[in-house]
Amino acid sequence: MVDSLLLIFMIIGILGIGSQWIAWKFQLPAIVVMSIAGLLAGPILGIINPEQAFGDLYRPFISIAVAIILFEGSLNLNFKEVKGLGKPVFRIVTWGAFLAWILGSLTAHYVAGLSWAVAFVIGGIFIVTGPTVILPLLRQSKLKPVPAKILKWEGIIVDPFGALLAVFAFEIIMFLSADSRDASALLLFLLASLFAVVLGYIFGKVIGWAFETGHIPEFLKSPAMFGAVITCFTIADEVKHETGLLAVTAMGMTLANMGISSIKDMRHFKENISILLISTVFILLTSSLTVDTLMDVFRPEIIGYVLLMLFVVRPVSIFLSTIKSGLSLQEKTLVGWIAPRGIVALTVASYFANVLEDEGFEGASLVTSLTFALVFSTVCVHGFSIGWIAKKLNLSSQGKPGAIIVGSNRFSVALAKVMEELKIPVIVVDSSWDRLHRARRAGINHTHGEVLSEQMEYTIDFTPYDYLISATEYDSYNALVCSTCIPGFGRKNVFRLPRQTRSGDHLENIDNTIGGKELFTPPEGIEELKYKLKAGYVLRKTSITEQYTCEEYLRNKHKETVLLFVLKHSKQIEFFAEGNETTASAGDTIVSLTPPSKEFNKIKEKLEENKKASN
Structure with missing residues (x-):
């Protein structure tokens, strides 16, 4: 195993960016390639183990990376653009997401054997399909406008809210499962959440005002934004753990709705940073898995959970939420099938796995295996089937570029x-x-x-x-x-x-x-x-x-x-x-x-x- 931190950084960078390039070159889902690269370097060949090598720095780095990825996603949430999306999208991101959370949580408890607390937390995380996964698939598959629009906006809108749903579920369940229920603890969390939202709003307004009025020069805008996101996340998280994600989401949404002329430049910068962080974090997480965690993926209850999420939870939540929405049966079938979970689901779930395990909740040790199994399965199955099923349902606009x-x-x-x-x-x-x-x-x-x-x-x-x-x-x-x-x-x-x-x-x-x-x-x-x-x-x-x-x-x-x-x-x-x-x-x-x-x-x-x- 490599002991030098410098060499480990080099290997992670090469594997992460190299995997993205291979995925682009051969039109493959990037997460699949990164997963294979991380597993080969980590548990299979034993070349690196970042969690062991980085020690106390490992968790803070993952936390900041998740915060930046969520901030980049929330920069797309412009309310003016969301208003005209129509009935199907609105229903799917509201009732559909709620049904997916409830059904996914019930499945995690009764099939995977997780405690109610752990089940409801990861149930919230797994409603996320995420633009980092779905948008490349849409470009590759060339769907017709209606299903493409639904899948795109579901990913963009739900992306930042899955993590927030997990945060609230965790805190409420912590309150309900406490031996002596102290309402002050829940009240403190709600106040801390309100503080995080206000903090994110203030940071967004201040940084937006500074950009528009020229108080920050062009060459410092990207570094200033990067520093502001980390500062906003850290302050909120120090006041109350897990509220930092809420703060950066509020900050991104505030900036997205201010009509800033340079918002596109910021989006491009954040996209570049997000790709770098996604590549790095995914290699970090997969190469830090142990052989035991990897073998847990093949446990019958985890396989059963993944199959039910694929063939029951997603289709049922889509079909029920889109009743009388104007979608055809073919469109409902396609949207109900395609729901690849990506880097946000994996990183946020890994983040909460540590928190839940520290709190001693039953089943927390299986969260990482369960998440990896679902992410890898959905990306592979949906990534390689979307083009075929779209053609079969006559929902593909395949033809000449x-x-x-x-x-x-x-x-x-x-x-x-x-x-x-x-x-x-x-x-x-x-x-x-x-x-x-x-x-x-x-x-x-x-x-x-x-x-x-x-x-x-x-x-x-x-x-x-x-x-x-x-x-x-x-x-x-x-x-x-x-x-x-x-x-x-x-x-x-x-x-x-x-x-x-x-x-x-x-x-x-x-x-x-x-x-x-x-x-x-x-x-x-x-x-x-x-x-x-x-x-x-x-x-x-x-x-x-x-x-x-x-x-x-x-x-x-x-x-x-x-x-x-x-x-x-x-x-x-x-x-x-x-x-x-x-x-x-x-x-x-x-x-x-x-x-x-x-x-x-x-x-x-x-x-x-x-x-x-x-x-």
Whole structure:
């Protein structure tokens, strides 16, 4: 076993981030990969045991990590956005969550054999599905809008409240199970909880005010936020244990509803920190498991508990809470099946396992095994089945990866038109109704709005779209859109039109790391592309076959042809862009902007062939 703390930190970092990369590369659930990595490094091979190595620092680190993860989740709870979510979402996050808590607690007591206290605490934790798990699954499975919206918002809304439900359940059960019930102890907890909420509200208001008024410079905003979260959590937790989670949740919700202009930057920072912490904490927890704890996973009562949670508790709570909600049977079935528990459930449950064990509650020693079994099972089962079951229920929008085109003009509409002809999902977005008239007239799917506005995240269903193309007349705006959207789409999927040399913003010296990749071969600015279309150039689709290869096409094409993209036989899209080695093989289709002369020659040849055939 490694004894050096420095080496242990290095191993945890490599395993955590390496697992995230492998999961991204091979489209696997990240928690599954991290679980395997942690188990191999910990109980199986015995390379590291962080709990033993870190000693007294282990629990405080886990607590702070959980606080930051919950804070990041609560930053998404904007009441204005939640209001318009509709009856199904409201019912699922209220009645559905309550039913899941009660049914899950009863199952934990009667099947897993846990005491009432432990059962109701973990029952509250396990209502959490969590955006850290569900959002990657939704991106991967490409569900239709209704089930995707329900699962997304259930994860976002319930995420911070599962831990808080566990806190309140723990304190109330502590009061009820005490030999001499002292109402003052419960009153003290309620007062401490009120203090935590007020503290979180004050911290949120103060930090938001400081950000908006410029009292904190841009380069210090992220560190200041990080420090404020830890301070808020620590103060509340020192006043009364377990109320720190309530304080950071209140702080995040306060900031989310203040309308702060820099909230998106804070969200990106917190997402990055959360990914780092999630990776680290998951490796810490799984590698600290003992062989005995791991073997407990295979106990009949734990297996029975997991099966009932999968096949009874979740479906029943969804079906009962969505009666007369307007959802179809297929939608209820899918939502009732998909409920992967993730890092929040595991970290919070591990946190409470120690607390419950210290208090001497019966069954507390099984909490970690039970949680790991449920988390690992749900992530594996739901992660690998969501795409299959969505197709079977006809709730999958699987097809060719789509594109969002920002800017409505002659070229962008023509590009969208040819994509629609190829059955590629496409939408044109513009903030001007006047410019959108081209898209409306062409019958192209379009929406009015500012793509940089947060509201667009809720106006557009981003599920069908893997690529973003910024194609406006303004080079600086294109660069800004791409830079803003890179975190959501990924750097390799965000593109902009080449900068204009004779007009536009004259950004010749702009850093090439700003914005997305420049499109097309050879690179042509928007004015040149619009001019060519006006002069009669056409967007042409050329099929590549065994007889007519890509090499032959490239040799024969007109020198003025602009190569746009290749639609692969596998339905993937490869754009001709800087840094891309785009090629085509048999079964692929090359889309290009072709001079009119070639079209005229082809028409002339066809007329002559028809004339000869008639003679």
